[in-house]
Amino acid sequence: MEIFSIQRNSEFGRFAIACQDLNAGEFLSEDFPFVIGPKASTTCCCLECYCPVDATSSGSRCDDCSWPLCHDCRKLSERPSHKRECEIFKAAKCKFYNLSVTNAICMQLDCITPLRVLLEKEFNSMRWHEEIEPMEHHRNERFGSPTWNADEQNVVGYLCGPCKMKQRGIDGELIQQVIGILEVNTFEGKTVKSHTMRCLYPKLSILSHSCTPNTTHSIHPSYGNKFTLRATIPIKQGSQLYTTYAYTLSGTAERQQHLKQGKFFQCHCERCLDPTELGTNFSSLKCQKCHLGYLLASDPLNSETIWKCNKCECEVTTVNIQSLLKTLQDEINSTRSIESLENLLEKYKTILHSNHFLMISIKNLLIDLYGHVRGYLLSELPESLLRRKIQLCTEVLQILDVFESGKSRARGLMLIELHQPITLHASCQYKLGKISNKEYLIELEKSQNILNESLEILSCEDESICQQRKLGKLSLNQLEKLIKDVKENCN
Numbered sequence: 081m082e083i084f085s086i087q088r089n090s091e092f093g094r095f096a097i098a099c100q101d102l103n104a105g106e107f108l109s110e111d112f113p114f115v116i117g118p119k120a121s122t123t124c125c126c127l128e129c130y131c132p133v134d135a136t137s138s139g140s141r142c143d144d145c146s147w148p149l150c151h152d153c154r155k156l157s158e159r160p161s162h163k164r165e166c167e168i169f170k171a172a173k174c175k176f177y178n179l180s181v182t183n184a185i186c187m188q189l190d191c192i193t194p195l196r197v198l199l200e201k202e203f204n205s206m207r208w209h210e211e212i213e214p215m216e217h218h219r220n221e222r223f224g225s226p227t228w229n230a231d232e233q234n235v236v237g238y239l240c241g242p243c244k245m246k247q248r249g250i251d252g253e254l255i256q257q258v259i260g261i262l263e264v265n266t267f268e269g270k271t272v273k274s275h276t277m278r279c280l281y282p283k284l285s286i287l288s289h290s291c292t293p294n295t296t297h298s299i300h301p302s303y304g305n306k307f308t309l310r311a312t313i314p315i316k317q318g319s320q321l322y323t324t325y326a327y328t329l330s331g332t333a334e335r336q337q338h339l340k341q342g343k344f345f346q347c348h349c350e351r352c353l354d355p356t357e358l359g360t361n362f363s364s365l366k367c368q369k370c371h372l373g374y375l376l377a378s379d380p381l382n383s384e385t386i387w388k389c390n391k392c393e394c395e396v397t398t399v400n401i402q403s404l405l406k407t408l409q410d411e412i413n414s415t416r417s418i419e420s421l422e423n424l425l426e427k428y429k430t431i432l433h434s435n436h437f438l439m440i441s442i443k444n445l446l447i448d449l450y451g452h453v454r455g456y457l458l459s460e461l462p463e464s465l466l467r468r469k470i471q472l473c474t475e476v477l478q479i480l481d482v483f484e485s486g487k488s489r490a491r492g493l494m495l496i497e498l499h500q501p502i503t504l505h506a507s508c509q510y511k512l513g514k515i516s517n518k519e520y521l522i523e524l525e526k527s528q529n530i531l532n533e534s535l536e537i538l539s540c541e542d543e544s545i546c547q548q549r550k551l552g553k554l555s556l557n558q559l560e561k562l563i564k565d566v567k568e569n570c571n
């Protein structure tokens with residue numbers, strides 16, 4: 081029996097519906113990509129492994145066609161990704177034009193992924209007709225836009241002209257359709273060496289977007305870039321399956337802008353419609369007039385909405401709110417040290433809700449620093465800073481529990497971060513005689529449960545790109561040994 085069926089309506093186009101009740105963590109689907117390729121507007125990269133390659137004449141190139149290939153991939157006898165376009169470029173004598181700067185955006189590479197789709201279409205026409213051709217590409221919304229016009233010159237003109245694709249029956253309309261399909265449907269993946277690329281998965285891209293998704297997917301570079309899709313929370317039969325196309329830890333205005341610009345629709349999910357973002361106050365600012373209430377967007381879907389205080393009559397325009405947030409964001413971007421980030425958190429308390437997305441972004445930055453940088457390695461942290469890390473992880477987890485609840489990767493990664501300071505804090509307290517053997521054991525078992533939950537969530541991740549999974553397994557061995565020793569001491 082199928083786990084989900086595909087339906088269609090005027091709001092979503094095609095979408096996926098659960099055919100049965102699903103449990104959190106349940107496997108839903110897997111498949112290999114139709115193509116993988118460089119992202120649009122990328123800097124110069126190897127056309128086989130996507131590592132950065134110098135765009136100037138000093139850069140490494142394919143000996144056959146002159147397009148970018150790194151030193152290692154040049155030596156390979158098989159280049160499965162680059163092979164077909166290499167033959168096209170070689171036959172048509174289409175050379176890569178070196179740039180004058182090493183890492184500028186390399187527009188020439190914008191034709192590569194569309195060309196790969198067009199060549200795979202010739203090779204695998206059945207899959208093209210059944211799975212790729214029906215994909216949403218928003219022709220009407222894209223037609224005549226600056227991006228459409230740039231692609232018309234840069235990609236359509238190049239493939240139909242110098243690359244002689246017209247002779248293979250490929251016209252501008254088809255190329256624009258492919259560009260649109262890629263823009264609307266690709267997912268970002270990482271190679272085993274963590275280089276970024278885009279992947280086209282017809283089955284995965286049927287899922288609609290929600291800002292509180294109920295599924296999560298993993299891409300496995302060690303297994304031919306296969307994706308696997310799982311439920312993160314229990315899903316009732318007949319409910320829609322959702323992934324997310326936006327960063328869930330961004331505010332409504334930013335998510336809406338991203339979805340409008342990149343995917344050509346307005347999201348009407350419960351979170352977007354609610355000015356408090358499901359009670360989290362993720363976009364709320366402190367009212368500077370009454371200092372008691374919070375400013376909330378009166379119409380979150382309107383980019384020019386008025387922000388109103390929920391306690392007094394104060395009103396602020398979106399322009400003013402955005403300008404303030406930009407100043408704060410710039411300040412955060414230029415702040416690196418733990419001390420300065422902690423100072424920003426303190427300073428912004430009077431301006432933003434403690435759950436505001438900028439506050440959460442600072443907390444996330446601090447979580448990445450405490451325990452991971454010199455002078456603040458976990459073994460060096462005093463009790464107070466171990467407690468601080470526990471507090472930061474707990475606060476971010478409370479937000480993730482609303483936006484990405486259940487067995488989501490984001491929760492899995494945060495749980496890994498949380499278990500370590502809990503273990504070390506308990507050890508510190510035990511060594512100082514502040515807690516008994518029994519209390520120590522309770523804390524260690526709490527940490528073990530957190531780690532087990534995290535490892536269960538991350539068990540679906542490819543270990544080659546999920547370092548945390550590897551480290552978590554090591555940590556579990558140590559923790560189990562410690563628990564055994566403490567239990568023996570208790571007896």
Ligand SMILES: C[S@@+](CC[C@H](N)C(=O)[O-])C[C@H]1O[C@@H](n2cnc3c(N)ncnc32)[C@H](O)[C@@H]1O
Nearest residue numbers: 091092093094215216265285286288289343345
């Ligand atoms: C990756 S495709 C999803 C599959 C698509 N519905 C189809 O028929 O091929 C993304 C497109 O689906 C539609 N879509 C996805 N989620 C949506 C949502 N929450 N609200 C409205 N439209 C949505 C939009 O047209 C969007 O550009």
